[in-house]
Structure formats: C-alpha cells, structure tokens
Amino acid sequence: MRMTNRNRIKAGCFFTGLLLLLGGGICAFGNTVAISGAEIHTMDGRIWETGTILITDGKIVAVGRDVSVPEDAEIIEAGGHILYPGFIASSGLFAPGASENFESFSPDASAADRFDFYGDYIRFVRRGVTSAFVSMPADRIIPGKGVVVRLGSRGNLSSLLKEGAALNINLGREAVLPPMTDIFPAPVSIENPLVPSIKQFPSSSLGGFWLLAELFRPDPFTGELARYYQNAANSLKESLEAGLPLIVRCREAAEIRMAIRLARSVGMPLVLQGAEDVEEWIEILKENDIPVIAETDVTPNGQGHSRDFGEKEDRWSMTENIPVLIRQGIRVAIVPMDEDGLPDLFWITQYFRRYGIDAEELIRTITLNPAKIFGLEGRIGSLSPGKDADILFFKREAGAVLPVLKKVMSQGLIVYEE
C-alpha cells in the first residue's frame, strides 16, 4: 500500500513537472521587461504613485520609484495605469455540469485529475483572474484535494501552481444523502449472489461528524470502510502528515463547531467556507486566526443579492457577514456563490464598498488573502520582488465607476490586451 502511494506521489510530481514544462515552454526566458510610470498597488501595504516594476524570466526583480532599468530591457510605458497583482479565484469546479458519482470518502481523489489543462480560459483571464483554486464538489463529505492552477489563456497551457493545495471537507447539508453508486464487488452468480454495493455515507450530519471524528483519530478505524477504502485512508493520513489546510464547507453553528473541533484535534490549519452562522464565532476565529472563504450571492447583473432565511429566522446572508468579518480583521477571501460569477471577481468585491470598506482591503480579499490561505504568498498575490509577474493593468476612464482592465500579464507575458 505504501508502495502504491509513493507511486502516486511520484506520478503527481512527474505530472506537475510535465505540465510546468509545457506551461513554461511559452513563458519568456532570458528577456527583461520594465513597466514604468504606473501607479502600483503592491498588495502588501505599499502604494507607489508612479513606480517601476522590473521583470526577468517572468519573475518580478524590483519594484519602486527609482529602479535602475538595464538598457537592454524592453520598456512597457504604463503611464496612467493602475497595476494590481493577478486575481485569485478561491473556489471553483471548472468542470461544467460535473456531478460526482463517487465514494463519499475519497481523499485520494485530486482535482488535477479533472481540470483540463489544455482548456482555453481566456474569459477568466481577460477579467483579471489569472489563477484559481480548483476545488472539489460539495456533494461528498470528503471529496478530495483541490489544486491551485495558473489559468492559461489563448495559446499557452494552464499549469499547476500547487498540487494538493488543500483538502476539501463538506459538513453542510449538501454532503448528506449523496447520490448512490452501484459498484458491485463481483459479478453475480449462483455461488456468489448479488451483494449490495458500497453504500454512500453518510445520510445525516450526525453520521458525518462521527465519520470525521473517527477518521481524524491517530489510528483510522477498521471495519468495512477500511476494507473498501484502504488507499483512501492511507492517503488521508498522508495529507494529514503533510499538514494540508482543511477547507471545510459548513453553514450552521453546529457544523462550524464541529469544524473547529476537528481542526483542533488534528492540529491542522482550518479554512471555513460558506459559514452563514459565523457571527457567533467571530471571537474564536480571531483568536485562532482562521480565515474564511466567503461565498456571496452578489451578481453583476443588477438584481443585487437576496437575503436567504434558513431555518433560523435571524440568519444572515453571508453577503452581510462579509463586511463584519473584514472589519473584525478576519482574513476573508471572497468568491461568488455560483461559478458563472467568477470572471466578475473585481466587480463583486467592489460591491462591498457600499458598506464602507476600503477598496484596497477588498482587492486584498482576492489577491493576497487567498494566496496566504493556499500557502502561495511566496509566488502570487502581491507585487513584490521574487514573485511571478502576474500583473493587471487597470485604467481609470471618464464615466466608468470602476477602473477598466486594459492588459493582463501572466509570468511576464502580455496574455491579453484590449
């Protein structure tokens, strides 16, 4: 069993390397680019009114007002532009109409197996979303690991930024009563009559909580699950040892409590997703520095958002939680509730300015905060030396409420230009 797992890891690395190679093939090696005269918002606090960014081999070398530009450098004159780091979509399936018909307990499944690296994601890139966390579906209790990818556009291949970036767990009502599989252990015959196949699990959050509590004990339990899901159990153990962040999708107080208990019991970084009832837990989140991936139902097509009243009459829509969380200083990453809204990340974040939140802070919820959540702050999420040059060129235009995206640079290459 260990053997096969090592194989899998090896395979994973191979896969990653391969795709990086394919992706990197197109990124500009050896040349130096300088973007000058732009207003630079490096999301780690600094804002340069007019500054220069120096880029070599698709990585940022220097940022500042007076950066010495080598003479062989290609200069991009960006006067009047506002530079932001590339946006990060913190959650999304990127598989239209994907209904998972698979075991409810499959931590060995990886989103890298589903994501189409040859796909054309220009509709995201042209709206500034240069990288995304490909998450796992919500209809299983442990659907598996998500990956962070850099969305390739026209002509260049998407590439893996991080395989196994986080482990998705669903405590919400979506994971209860999952669709059934009919995988029979063996063909039917008279000496081997039909045995019912692996039954999906759980049918209630009672069972789900129990399962998780059992699984996250030092020795995952024996029994039928162990028999059927030996690999799964091992791979879960591995990802626990690797200390992946747990992204727990939950809604109600009981579920949030469970999530926190869970993360404490295994001492792993926790990220809440959804979490409508979070307002009772803000102190705890603050104490333990637990970030939240906040799903909002704000959509750019006019009708704004709708309050949903769940079983609690005093339930808030998450949309109204977000400003509270941000003011309380909790790290928030904003994503739209339905995936079609993903290209409009910028618009959606700016919506929250009506609650009197600083625009800079809102941009951070789709750049640096996600980067930190997925442990990629060393590569993406801000404009500082050493990071990949995923840069968005905005421009303020007369009559437009929000600045307009003009160019998108990914790894030092202009991948989209209006």
Next chain:
Amino acid sequence: MTRWPNLAARLLSAWFVLAGICAVAWGAEDTFVIKGAKIFTSGKQGVLTDAVLLIENGRFGKVIQNETGLSVPVKDYSGKTIMPGIVDAHSFVSAYYRLLENTDVITSDLVAGIVFDPSGPEAKHALESGITTVNLVPRSENLVGGISSILKLDRESRSLSFMKKQAFLKISFNGEAIRSDREPTSLMGAEHLLSRKLESMGVESGRNREGIFPQKGLRSLLKGDLLPIIAASDMAEINTAIRFLEKWRMHGILVGGEEACHLSLVLKEKGIPVLMSPILSAYPDRLVVNAARLVREGVTAAFVSHMPEADPLSLRISAMMLCHHGISQEEALKTITCNPARILGISDSVGSIEEGKDADFIVMEGDPLDLGSPIVAVYVNGKAVFTKGN
C-alpha cells in the same frame, strides 16, 4: 519527593483562590432572593406560599422566612407562581433532520449531542415554554439510533452545556424502525437482528466485522455503561422490549408506551419506567385513560415531547389532562419535572426546587397547569435566559 505535598497544597490553595474569585464574580451575577411567589417545589416541601427563596451561585439555597439582613438583590414575584424547569426526557429539539443516519440499521456509535444547535429557533421555542433540560435522542427510524445526550437549554452556542454527554442508547422496536425495503421487515426480525449483533460483539473483530460502524455503543451496552431507552408503543412491541431486557438482563426505559398500562403489573415488578408520548400527539381519548391508569398503578412515568414532532406546550397540556382524570395536581406536575429527572438519573441536580439543586425554574402568571397563565421568565442556573417582553 517531600516537595510534592506542599506543591500540591500550593496548587490547591491557588485553585481555591481562583474558585473564590470566580464565585465572587458569579455571585455578583446570580445570587439573589425571590419573594412573594407561590412555589411548586415538586419535592418534599410540596407547595410553599409566599416563602423567600435564596439562590446563590446558580443553585437553590435554603428557604427562609424574610430577606431582611441579606445584602443580595431581591426579585419580587408576588402574585406569580414558580415551578421547577421542565425536564424533557425524549426530544429531537433543534437537530431533528440531523438525528437520523440511514446508512445502517444499527448505528450505535453516533452521539446525538454533537449535532445540537443551541441557537436554533426550536431550542428558543422550547426554552420559552419552560423546558430547561432535554435528553436529546437519535430518531426512532433506526433499530439502534445511537447514544443520547442530556443537556441544559441555555442559549450559549459557543460550547454545549452537557449534563451527560453519553446518557442512554436509543433502541427502537417501533413501527418506524420496521421498513419493507430493508432488514428488518418485521418485529421479530428486528429483535433477532439486534440480539445476533449483540451476540457477535464478543466474537467478531477487525476485518470480518460487518457494516461500517465499530458499534462501540453496543459494547458499552453489554458492559452496562449505557442503559437502553427503548421506543415501543403497542402491546407486541412492549412485550418484545420487556423480553429483550429480560433476555440480556438489563434495566431499561420504555418510551412511547401508549398501551403500556395493560402491562403495568409487569412493568412495576420489573421496575421499568415509561416515558409517555405527549397526549396531543395521537388519539387523546385512549391515551389519556391509559396514561392516567399507568400513573395510578404506580409505574414511574413521565411525559415527553418528541419535539419538534409535538409542540413543547404539549407537556404541560398532558399533565393538565391527567388532572382531569383524577390525578392530583402535584402528581401531575411531577410527571414533567421530577419523574423524568429521576428516570434520567439526574434528579440530584434538576427536577425539583430543593436546596443544592441547579436553579432552573419557571415564573408564571398563574397556575402552572393552566395554559391561561403565560410564562413570565425562565431561569437556567440562576440566569434569566428568557424574560417576557424582551
């Protein structure tokens, strides 16, 4: 080695100091005196008229004649009545749809408490109608639903206030547990399935175990750490339940028990208490008579509300109906306060207004068994968790 004792002593003293501080801190909050009210202690003292009740650190103190010379806040409830907080010994409150795990018929590992949502609207509703302690049980659709937990209904959502986290094992010989599309499809099948499972507990282990669950609950049932609470309503089911308890030499509790009165002699001699369904929930005509008979013939009986299947108010209504069938008011009151507490084995802390018990009580306008008298305030551990108006 010699340093240990005095170290321990130091620790101890430190702890005392801390405790003292805390006590003071609390004392400021929930030490007070109640005067002027008519108090139905469903305990030895019976009914007290305009007595002064001292409550310190969230517990009932002694009953005194007048509050003069006490430097504690006084709450004047003159004209009101006070009864102990209602104990609901079988409830799905605020976790109904989470308490049924369909994956297996015997799911004895599941602990009901962890899915309870104290800030839910049902919990609020229950509290506002006087229920301060609930025994949260798994649903009756499974043969063995899981382990119930007893908890206080204070609207504290950050941490659950358990009285007992693992209280009883819920077994159901009820009609609900018998379905035509899976085992068991019959009552005898249900009993057989459960007995075989219990027999096989010792033998099987590791890989050749059937089913997803390791069934810790059944193991501790065999060890006697857990007592069964068996759902059985009609004669056949109650018979089966009794035979099952005999066969495995266990003490247990019956819940439902609409026809239990016909076996009251047996129940009495075996000392099996019965948790009766609330009277509003089914045919009243038969149920009231049966319930009254059960109480009259001296079986330890209590009313439960299978919230949210029945309204929390139905507890008081059931007790009231008993009065109409010749049960004294005190007896009737006991079926929702101290009897359930005794059955659940928590009567040393809740269930009646006696010195040293938790200060869980309800303040009402008029008579406790008169629905016309609305609830003014509900106290849990001496804290007012609900006050009428705000």
Next chain:
Amino acid sequence: MRRRFLYPRLLAFFCSALLFFPLLCQAQAIAVKAKKIYTVSAGIIENGIILIEDGIIQDVSAGPEVPWNVEVIDHGQKIIVPGMVEAHVARGYDVANETNALTPFVTVLDNIDTSHDTFALALKDGVTVLHVMPGNNTILGGKGAVVKTVGLVVEDMLLIPESGMKISVSGTPSQTRMGVSAQLRRYFSETKEYIAEQKQNAREEEKMVSTPGSFRSPERVKYESVADLLKGRYKAYVYCQGPSDVVRAHNLSETFGYRSVYLLGPECYKAADFIAEKKLDVMLDPEFVYFERDPLTEEVNKIDVAAVFHRKGIEFAILSDPDRAHTRSLSYQGMKAMSSGMSLDEALKAVTIIPARMLGADNLIGSLEKGKLACFSVLNGDPFKLSTNVEYVYIEGKLVYERAKDEELQKLLEKKIIE
C-alpha cells in the same frame, strides 16, 4: 455463470484453432499472380507472385519459379494489397457495455455475434482483421479479441483470444474524470496487493485452477484480468476524449507499469506535442475534422486532426465508424487521410502494418512477406481511389469473398442501373 468456464474455453479455442487451420485453407499450395503487389514491408512488386502453402506466405517476389504441383491463380491486371486491419472496433455484438462501471472480468468473446453485418461489411471493404473491443462507456470495460472477418463460430474467427483490456479515462455521463482516475488507481493498487497475495499462496491457486468448474472466489474474479494486464499479458486500450486525458492516462500507465494504446477523441490534437514527445501508440477517432468555437470571439475554427498529427510526424492507426456516412469504411477513411496530406504509402501503412504492430500481431498480419498469414485483397485499381473496388479477398490463402458472386452487391448495382 459463464465466467467459471473461461479457462477450459480458452484451451478449447487453441485446440479448435489448430484443428481448423488445415480445414480452412486448401491442403495444397497455391500461387496468386497479379500486376502490382503492395507489400507494405518491401515496397511495390510489379507482376509479382505470392506463393502460399497452408495459408502461410512462402514467398513474395517478381517471377519466382512456381513448383509444378502448385495451382496458379492469375489475377492479370489486378492489384493486390494486404488485408486491412482495424485496431479498435466497438461493433459486432448487440450491447457494447455492462451497466456496471468496473467490469474487467467480462470478455467480448462471450458477446461476439458472428452473423453481425460488421464482419460482412468489413470483408467487402477488404478488411481481414478486426480488433473487437467493449465500448467506451465503462471505466474498465473488459477484454477484447482480435478476429478475422470470416467464420461461422467465434472459434473460427479467432486470431488472438484475449488481446487487450479496454479502459476509458474520460468519464461516463454520470462520472467525471476525477472519480474515474481515482477509481482506476484504487483498482490497480488493490490488484497489486492481490498479486502479492497470490505469490504467497501460489500452490493452492494452481489447485483451484486445475479443478474444473470450481467455484471461484469474488476476489479472483474481480482482480484476475487486471492482474494479467499489470503482469503485461496484454495491452490496455485507453479511450481518451480530451487532451488532458492522454497525459493522465499515460501518467497512470507509467505509475502501474502496463503498456497502453490510446484511442484519441478529436479534441486530442491539442496534446500532439506530448504524444510526439512520448512516442505513444495512438489511433485517431474516425472523425478527422474538429470544429471548436472560440470562447472570446465566438467564431468557429476548423481543425484537420489527421493533418496535425501527420505534420508532427506521429504514426497513427485509422479507424472507421459505419454509423456515420462520411466515416463509413476504412478505405474511405484512407482516402480522407490522403486528402489531409498523407501519401498513399503512409495511408496504406496506417490501415495495415501500424495497427498490426499495435495489436502485437505484426508477425502474422499487416504486410505481405514470408511467414505471415496470406490475408490480402485483390483490387481492380490502385488503393484509396473512389473507382477502385475490392474484387477478391483471401484470408489465410482461402478465397473468402468474390465481388462477382456477391448477390447483395449485384442486386444493388442492378437496381442502380434500372433507376
């Protein structure tokens, strides 16, 4: 039920095959003479003669001395090409797949319907060998078989009984790629465990096999076939719908160490670089043309898949699909391949020796040279011309099709003339 008799049945195949060889082909040797012989291996031979004995080619050359007792069949001005080979056919039976997603234990042998028109049509077209496979809708579809296109019972047609395992990594309507690959990984690693266990208690294994009709344990049934795959007894034939599937499938086969042949969907042209780099065995979807809509500017671009692969210098096998008019027959597919830039020689290779190599049967079929089975068709013109017809088809030296005696065809033609 039938699974139990698999082993005896396999033995039966071999025996019967041995039995049938002499019956199938004439006892005495023959020599077939024609104007042009396309031996795919050794170029074109003008006025060549093929010497055949017991269905095996003895010699192919221009004017060898023919022994006195050999009957010479002179086809005059006709042209001989090797019998075509179609390396993946999901036809020749009623139902293509089990409902169950993981059925490696089934074999297409139990399913083949010898009277299915697939074989007749293929024969008319000059296709002499088909690789019949389960369909694309299941993850582990089962085992296929390489058959000739004539025979009354499966045993006659059989060339290779268990020729490969059908795998589909692209997901079924109800399952996404992720679930599929996770399930495959699980199945394979469980099978590895199983193999290890088998090694430990090998002895009673043999006993179980030897006792005929012994009840087989579910484990055996479940893992045997995949174990054979992992032991390398046959290749996997992997259906890849999209380009990333190819990468994924290759990754999987690297991980678990089995050889595989890839059945590419049209969109896979995007992965051409990868395929060229890794030198994978690939077969193209019958649909050579792929239309895709640009997500940004919603215009439609047309891609000639075969051309792309040809430009990248990738050798591939061509498949046909009679359900669609424009991909009906293999020869027609060959013409299309030529239209997208391949030379006649390459196109011919793509339907003969390359698929034969993929099937691991290039020592038997795929070209006309000494020692191979005498499977070839006689044309009235150069191959891959619209005017060209298949006049005769020989399989193992036996004349199995004759255009003049094809009643259906004749009727058809008459009808045409009348109308």
Next chain:
Amino acid sequence: MRRKLIRMLRGRSLFFAIFLCLFGSISSAQGPVVIEAGTVLVGDGRVMKDVFIVIRDGKILSIGKGLPQGVALDTLDFSDKIITPGFIAANACMDVVKQKSEEGKEVTPGMNLLYAIDPRAEDFDKAWRSGVTSVYLAPGNRNIFSGTGTILKTTGGTLQDMLVRNQVHLKMVLGREPAEGNSYPSGRDPFHLRNRRPENRMGAVFIIRYTLSGLQNKQSVPEEDLTPEERMFRLVLQGKVPLRINARSYMDIRTAFRLMEEFGFRWILEDGVDAYRYLDELASNDIPVIYGPVYKSRGREDFNRDDDRYLSRTPVLLAERGIRFAFQNNDESPISSFREEAIYAVRLGLSRENALQALTLDAARILGVADRMGSVAAGKDADLLAFDGDPFEPSSTLSGVFIDGKHYDPNK
C-alpha cells in the same frame, strides 16, 4: 365503526382478563375444583359417563366415579353436558402479528414469533370462544426457512402465562412463495431488499441444498463454534427438531420426499392439499399431515386444480391409511370456524372418534405435547370444553371453556 367495535372488544376482554387473573389466583388458593360431568369424550376414543373431574392448580388431579376425601370442594355442575378436551389448532392462521415473516433474508431459522405476538389481539378471543384452547403459531411463508413455531394457550393474562412451548418445529416452505418478488437490480436501486435470488422453485431448492449440505460438511465442528442458526439446522439434521414443510402442490411434496432421502430429516407435511396423491409414501414413512381447511378448497393457486371430491375427502383417506393428521385453518377460513372443519369432515364420512382425535390428541402428538394436553386424563392441563350436545352437530353450542383450570363463559 368496525374499528370502534374492535377497540371496545379489546377493552372489555382486557378488563375481563384482569378480573380473571385475580379470580384465578383466588380460586387456586382456595383449592381444587370439581366438575360433575355427564359425558366425557376422553379424546383417545374412550367415552366416560357420570364422572367427576377434579382440577387443582390448572391440572387435572383425577377423573373417576368417586371423589377424593377430606378436601373442601366447590362443585361445578355439568351433569347434562358433554365434556371434550380443548381443541388444538396444529397450524393456526391468526391475525395476531403485524408482520408475519422477516423478509430480509431467505434463510431465517432464528426467527421466533414470540417476539411479535400481540396477546390482546381479538383473534385469541375468537379462538377460545370457539373452543380452540391451544394454537400453534409459526412465521409466514415468505422465507425458505422461515423460523420456528410456538404453542400458546389462547387466553390467560400475559404472553408468559400463555406460552406452552417455544421453538417446536422449524418451518420450511417449498413452492414459489419465498421466491416471489425477488429479482436482479434491473432499473431498481442497488440496495433494494429484493435484489437477490431465488427467483423460482429451482433457486429455492438450490438454497435448501446449499444450506443443509453446508451443515453436513460441518459435522466435525464443535457445538460452540456454530452460529445459532447452524445449531438449529444441526438439531434438524439430528432429528431432534422435526422439520415442518409447507408443501401445497404435488411437485413440492415430491421435492420434500427427495430432500428427505438426501438429508434424512424427520418432517411433517403442512398444508398438504395434494397429500391424497402420496398416501402410500406418507404412510410408509409415517409422516403426519396437517390438512385444512376441509370445506374450502377452491381459490388456492399454486397447485393443479383436481376435482374437489378428493380434496375434501382427504381426511377420510388419511384416516383409512392410518396416517396421523390434524386440522389447520388458513387465511381464508377464520379460526372462529375451526370446529366446522371437523364437522364437515365428519359429514364427508370421517368417524366422530377420528375427528375428535384429529382435533385433540393427534394434534397434541404432532406438536409433541401429548404429555400435557390432548385428552382428559389425570396429570394433564385442564383444558376442557363443555358442549350441550354432540360436538359434531352444528346445532349444539359450546357452553363452557376451561383453560388451565380457569372457567370461562364463551357466550358472555
């Protein structure tokens, strides 16, 4: 309306029962009761006139002309009545269980009806009011081995008091009933209960062979290593527990004989509608037959419809061959008309002695409780019936019932 009636009946019978409990305890405390009987049909064919039956603690102390001396006696006068033993339904079909069979598996020998019976069901009332003092209740026909049967008295307080003997026979059902409804999961969800074999007679017999032969292979296994089911089967194969085979059609009866030759178990033919076709075999292997209802033979599926003379004359034929048989009812004939079975058989030519024997002693013998009941004899349970006329005359009514020595009035 009907519902209300039932509830009323239940209520009344219950109060009645409780009253009787008290009364019974008092009377047994008081000492023996004496019945002054005009005629006694003992049950084994003998007839006694003008005797005293002395009952103490529910048992018959003595029966004879004289009375024991020195005991305080309270005498019940039945001098103008005919006393017979209580009737025994050797296979009663009563509405006292909600779900008669556990359909989770095909082979459920562990099933025990005692865990499902409702002692307050009105069918018990009907039974004792029509003279049936003991019944044999078994699980239904939906399994191949559907479980063991139970013998109960038809009244007397709680189930514990009514129980005579438990786990009497193991029931095996031939024919297609067990297989009905089973199928493959075609278009059905894969966890459905019915996705399994057998689907026909053949499959059912396969499962029987599979089970029993599996047990034969386990001869050497010690007792304690077996599961309870396997222990039960071992008892059957050792002949300690007789197998009761429900075989309606002639082909099923033949199958039963074949299985008997293979595995050599003792068996009893239940619901033997076609028994008249195998009189010789039944007689030579002396296999008891439980037959009925006599007067209603049409409307049963599953066996070829022969002409009814044979069917309703079956008791006579059995009696002629000296094959031991008892009566049963089925869901088409209520237990309250149990006596009519015998009456009809008598009308078709069965002798009164045989009829009474079939109703009482032979039934007790088949059930293996002849030491406790079945005839009016010292030491047996005092289950007696008092008729004011010939029990086989429809006109004569039942005027008194004794169960375990307690006197009930059936007409109250």
